Structures are given as C-alpha cells and as structure tokens.
Amino acid sequence: MTEADGTAGMSKFIRRLVRVRIWLGERLRFNELQATLLWAAIIGFLGAWTSIAFKEATEWLHHLFTGFHQTEIASFKSMPTWRRLLIPTIGGLLAGLTLLFRTRFKAQANSTDYMEAVVVGDGNLSVRVSLVKSVSAWFSGASGASIGREGPLVQLSSLVASVLGRWLKFPLARKRQLVACGAAAGIASAYHAPIAGAFFVAEIVLGSVAMEAFGPLVISSVIATLTIRAHEGDAAILEGGEAFTLHSNAELLPYVGLGIACGLATPMFLSLMKGGERAFSLLKAPVWVKLALGGLIVGAITVFRPEVVGNGRELVIDVLTKPWAWQALAVVLICKLLATAATFGSGAVGGVFTPTLFAGAAFGYLFGIAMCSLFPAWGMEPGAFGLIGMGAFLAAATGAPVMAIIMIFELTLNYQILMPVMLASVVAYYICRSLKPETLYGEALKRKGAAAVAQHLATLKVGDLMTPDTGTLSPNATFGEVARAFLQSRHEFLHIVHDNRFLGVVSLHDIKPYLDQPELESLLIARDVMRDDFTRLQPDQTMNEALELFGQAEAERLPVTAITGELLGAVTKTDVLLFLAGKPKKQAVAA
Structure with a gap:
C-alpha cells in the first residue's frame, strides 16, 4: 500500500480538522438529546410566528366580517340586531363547508390532531387536514364563535414540528417529542405562559414530567414566549x-x-x-348545517x-x-x-x-x-x-x-x-x-x-425505533477515509460492515494517537483500529432491555443487527429515553 493510498487527502489541514473534531467530542459530548433541545428551540420560534400569523389573520377577517377595527365584544355591541344574527351564522356555515374537504384527505392522514400524533407515537400530522381544520377555526373565530383560540394555535405549531421531523427523517420517538414541543409552543404563544405550556403537554398529553421529555418542552415554550413578547409586549395578560x-x-x-x-x-x-x-x-x-346552527x-x-x-x-x-x-x-x-x-x-x-x-x-x-x-x-x-x-x-x-x-x-x-x-x-x-x-x-x-394505542406502544420493540445507518465503512477503508468520515459524522463511533454484516466499530478517540504518526497512517486500515466486541441490539428486544445495554456500553448510539449478523440500522439512547419518558410509568414498565 502506498502513502497515497493510505493518506489520500490527509493534508495538514485535514489532520488539524480531525484534531479539532476529537477535542470537541471529548469536551462537549454533544449527543442526540442536546440536538433535540436545539430543534425544540427552533420549533418554539417557528411556532410563535405561526401563532402570530394566525392571530393577525383572524383580526383581519373579523374586520372583513364586521367592518369594525375593534375587539369582538365592542364590534358586536356596535352592530344592529340582524348583523349579530347573520355574522356568526355565516361564519359557522363557512367553517362547516371547509370541514367537508377533510373527508377527501381522511384516508391519507396519519393523524389529524396533535394529541393523537403524540399519544399514537408516530409524530405524523396530516398537513392538508391540519390546514383544513385551521381554516375552519379561522372562520369560526373571526365571526364571534364562543370557543377558544388555543386549538388552532396549538394545531398549527404542532404541524410545523411534525413537518420538520419528517423532513429531517427523525425516528419515531423524536418526531413524537417534537410534536409535543410544538403543542407546548402553541399554548405558550396563546397565553404568554412558558412553564404552563410545558406542563400542559407533560401532564395532559404525555402524562409524564420525566426530564428527558420535559426539558425540550420547556425550551420550546420559553423560546415561543420570548418571541411572542418581543412582538406583542411583555405585560401580564391579566x-x-x-x-x-x-x-x-x-x-x-x-x-x-x-x-x-x-x-x-x-x-x-x-x-x-x-x-x-x-x-x-x-x-x-351535514356538518355545515350543524355549525351554521351553532353560529x-x-x-x-x-x-x-x-x-x-x-x-x-x-x-x-x-x-x-x-x-x-x-x-x-x-x-x-x-x-x-x-x-x-x-x-x-x-x-x-x-x-x-x-x-x-x-x-x-x-x-x-x-x-x-x-x-x-x-x-x-x-x-x-x-x-x-x-x-x-x-x-x-x-x-x-x-x-x-x-x-x-x-x-x-x-x-x-x-x-x-x-x-x-x-x-x-x-x-x-x-x-x-x-x-x-x-x-x-x-x-x-x-x-x-x-x-388501544397505549397497549400498542407497550408492544413496540427496538426495531420500531430503528433508523437506517448510512455512516458505515468497509474494514479495508484507509486511515484517510476513516478520518474524513468522522468529519462528516456527528457520532463518535462508525460502524464497520462487510457484505452488510456488522463487524465492529471505529471510535473517534481510537484514531487520535495515529494523527501524530504519519508513517503509520499509510499502513493503517479501519480493521486495524476496529473494536469487534462492541455492544449491539436485536430488533425484538424491549425498550428496557435496550436501555440496560446502553448503560453497559456507555454509548449514545448502538447498532441493531439480525441474528445472522446483518446490520439492520441503529438506535440512539435519546430515542429510547424519549420513548420511555413520554408515557406514564405503568406503560413504560410494560414496555
């Protein structure tokens, strides 16, 4: 093997970047849970602006309905009797006609409500159905319907989180947690109440205040509240x-x-x-008749x-x-x-x-x-x-x-x-x-x-939280290829695979001694620094069994392999913790 083969691309600049990557990995220990907190903050910001947009759109439509730039009560007091009767009826009629579109998308929807998306655990909200429901709420709210505005605010904020989770291809537990963060951001935006927003989702929806699940809710709620207060002022609502x-x-x-x-x-x-x-x-x-009658x-x-x-x-x-x-x-x-x-x-x-x-x-x-x-x-x-x-x-x-x-x-x-x-x-x-x-x-x-969903969640196994592992290397990968792979990955372990069979892992910290020995770099391949006794999971193991193995391995991510040794994917410790923390204790034990 020539030096060009072994150290292709291993310039001083690349070597320096790898050292920085190792230094950051040793000191910051940035894991998936911390990444979840970052996404929770982003969801809080986006959820707040979604709420602001919905509120302002409702005020605009209310002016269109009534002709007054006043509060709802003041507007209705200024209107003649026939308009007081007509406007809520028309609003209910339009809201009901809007809901007719929901039946067209029902078969395609995974979930149509944020509570359902969190409880079911898949974290998938139907975009079209959520928008239809929000438009219906828009007509009802602007026409004076006697109902709260927090519903559409939470729905839209949760929808943003769900779309983000799907776009980033997050696993089941994390998508579920992000939708919960969206719900918390919606409540916080509606009432300027960051702590109550987090507890609303934790107590009512998740049924748990375990820190793994509660922490992201707090981050999302706080960011949403700060954003809302920057736009609307920080005075107490009451x-x-x-x-x-x-x-x-x-x-x-x-x-x-x-x-x-x-x-x-x-x-x-x-x-x-x-x-x-x-x-x-x-x-x-029909539903439009009922809503018109309610109006x-x-x-x-x-x-x-x-x-x-x-x-x-x-x-x-x-x-x-x-x-x-x-x-x-x-x-x-x-x-x-x-x-x-x-x-x-x-x-x-x-x-x-x-x-x-x-x-x-x-x-x-x-x-x-x-x-x-x-x-x-x-x-x-x-x-x-x-x-x-x-x-x-x-x-x-x-x-x-x-x-x-x-x-x-x-x-x-x-x-x-x-x-x-x-x-x-x-x-x-x-x-x-x-x-x-x-x-x-x-x-x-x-x-x-x-x-029924709780019973279904209790039967979920490791394979249900598994995500495809795209960060694999061949056992014959050169030292330069290993180094560049770590620069492109946020994980501290890379999985070594041959003919789709899991052989072991290469640790970021195991390559550190060789960075100062260029003469060895030309000779090393991934197999030489590989750990072949690394802990692995089976797809039919329970979440509690997985958590126990994570404790033994002291790793943030473990490979999932078949009995034959085939690499099926990977599961992070954060996803297991979020899954277990997102359910009441009895359900978590049953899992």
Whole structure:
C-alpha cells in the first residue's frame, strides 16, 4: 500500500480538522438529546410566528366580517340586531363547508390532531387536514364563535414540528417529542405562559414530567414566549392580578371553600359541554348545517348579551378589573356557557380552555360577592376570588392542577397569588375527581383511542425505533477515509460492515494517537483500529432491555443487527429515553 493510498487527502489541514473534531467530542459530548433541545428551540420560534400569523389573520377577517377595527365584544355591541344574527351564522356555515374537504384527505392522514400524533407515537400530522381544520377555526373565530383560540394555535405549531421531523427523517420517538414541543409552543404563544405550556403537554398529553421529555418542552415554550413578547409586549395578560394582596392567613379559609365549590361545580360545566355534543349528534344533518346552527344560536344570544362572543378573554379581564352586580354577571355566565356549549357541540374547531378560565373567574367572583357579604370586615375583594376561581376551575376541569397553578401565576405575574391558588386548585381537583367526571381533554384522548394505542406502544420493540445507518465503512477503508468520515459524522463511533454484516466499530478517540504518526497512517486500515466486541441490539428486544445495554456500553448510539449478523440500522439512547419518558410509568414498565 502506498502513502497515497493510505493518506489520500490527509493534508495538514485535514489532520488539524480531525484534531479539532476529537477535542470537541471529548469536551462537549454533544449527543442526540442536546440536538433535540436545539430543534425544540427552533420549533418554539417557528411556532410563535405561526401563532402570530394566525392571530393577525383572524383580526383581519373579523374586520372583513364586521367592518369594525375593534375587539369582538365592542364590534358586536356596535352592530344592529340582524348583523349579530347573520355574522356568526355565516361564519359557522363557512367553517362547516371547509370541514367537508377533510373527508377527501381522511384516508391519507396519519393523524389529524396533535394529541393523537403524540399519544399514537408516530409524530405524523396530516398537513392538508391540519390546514383544513385551521381554516375552519379561522372562520369560526373571526365571526364571534364562543370557543377558544388555543386549538388552532396549538394545531398549527404542532404541524410545523411534525413537518420538520419528517423532513429531517427523525425516528419515531423524536418526531413524537417534537410534536409535543410544538403543542407546548402553541399554548405558550396563546397565553404568554412558558412553564404552563410545558406542563400542559407533560401532564395532559404525555402524562409524564420525566426530564428527558420535559426539558425540550420547556425550551420550546420559553423560546415561543420570548418571541411572542418581543412582538406583542411583555405585560401580564391579566393585569388585574397585580391588585391581588393576601391580607391575612385567615383569608385562606374562604379560598379553600371556593376550591370545594369549584370542585362541585366543574362536573356540571363538563356535563353541559358534553350535553351540547349529544344534542347536536341527534341532528341528522351535514356538518355545515350543524355549525351554521351553532353560529345562529350564538348570534341569537348576542342580541341580548353581546358579551358572549369570542373566546372569553375580554370577559375575564372585565371580571377582574371592573365591579359587577351579581345579577348581571350571573346572566352573562349562563349565556356564555350556553353559547360555548352550542359552538362546541356543533363541532366547531377550537378549544374550551379560555371559556373554562372565564367560567372559573365568573364563578369565583360570584362566590366572592357572597363571602364579602358574610364577612365585610375582612376587606376581601370579589376580583381576588375571580383569580383564584380560574385556577381552581381549570385544575378540576383539566385534571392538571400543577399546570393550572402555574398558568394563573404566569397570567398575573403576581407571587402572592400562589398560596391561595395552590390550595383552591388542589382541593377542587380532588373534589372533582371524587365525583369521577371525564376531564376536559380525557374524552378527546379516549375518542382518539388512547387506551388501544397505549397497549400498542407497550408492544413496540427496538426495531420500531430503528433508523437506517448510512455512516458505515468497509474494514479495508484507509486511515484517510476513516478520518474524513468522522468529519462528516456527528457520532463518535462508525460502524464497520462487510457484505452488510456488522463487524465492529471505529471510535473517534481510537484514531487520535495515529494523527501524530504519519508513517503509520499509510499502513493503517479501519480493521486495524476496529473494536469487534462492541455492544449491539436485536430488533425484538424491549425498550428496557435496550436501555440496560446502553448503560453497559456507555454509548449514545448502538447498532441493531439480525441474528445472522446483518446490520439492520441503529438506535440512539435519546430515542429510547424519549420513548420511555413520554408515557406514564405503568406503560413504560410494560414496555
């Protein structure tokens, strides 16, 4: 073998680059989990701009519908009766007609909802179906439908993550995690709440707060929130929270009572939402008729109480910042619940997160008026009960008390609110769970077959997470070819294959001693520095077995081979950890 054969291309510059590559590998130890954090940050940024674009498009369409550059409530108050009836009906009609396109793509869709994509575990969202649903939500939201805007924001942000995962050809576990990051970015963008956005996905969707899965959610949420605040400002969404002050510990007792009341009232709220669905399911009519009817009902209610239009954010702020007579607030609460039940039941695309916040704020305010009448000397404010009621109602309705507590804190940026909202939320959660209602998102997950999917996930093996290994070398590869291969790869081990049979690996650190010995470079080939006793996985092994072997090998990536020794692909430790961390403990053990 000549020196030209052995060191082709091994100039001083190439040798210097290899030394830098080894130095970085020894000190930075950049693995797949760190790469996932980087992609989570990118998804947070892209998800935030997707949310900004959707919000501005909704405002533009609202102006087109109403002719007013005002908030939804102000616009409807300025319109005559016939337009209050007509605009929500037309919006519902257009939203329903848009959904007709979904049936054309149904057979081609892997998943049509971000929760389904995360729970199913494939991380694939149908682009066309997601866009159809978002356009439908666009028509509903701009025309005053009484439904939350977080649904399309989360859907679009998750879609961006899913497309990115497919484009980069990420394995199953990482695509699933990226979609979860997109969902967290969507929630964070909607409410300027990075911690609550991460906990929303961790508690409700993933059912786990394991750090391997939770860390990327936090990164995505924080980046999304920073992007949104740079565009919209960094003020608290609920400025009324700044006025909250806990005067004495005795005030905590009424807040505990509020938690009990919210725990008892939440099942009725959930039953009303499901009742709306059941009522519209009895109507044997096309989806566009149902959505138009839902819009007409909302329009009819706005004739008397125009405050019910929109997702309820304006109403929440009004409840927390303005004095209300209990009779007026009770009427608005009832009308808003009926409008939300009609919109939600008709099949409109969106969420009920913000309407739930309003229900909690109004219920808490009414409870606060009663407490202030009973204990006038305590100096309590009904608005404070409205704040605490939001957290308690949200905790009971979603079954995610930690998320609810953090959400209220982030919405108000008031530290003093933490103790009372913690007490009320936990009490409301346990009271509501004792009555065993279906949670706000439990029914959605059940409809998407979460139980069957969990059983399917428990049977997945190493082969299901495997990706093709394109970074292989021949055992006769020259030292120069090995060095250049490491410059092109981010991995610290390259697999040596002959006739598609796995022989061993070459470590980045094993070639380091030969960089200063040019006379040996001309003689060395990959087989000379190969490790032939390297740990390998089998495609039928469980995830827990794979994790145990990763611990023994202390490697970030292991080859997957058939019994005959054929190299089938590779699996990273990060993918196994994300897979196990993305499920509740019982499912992970079953895997």
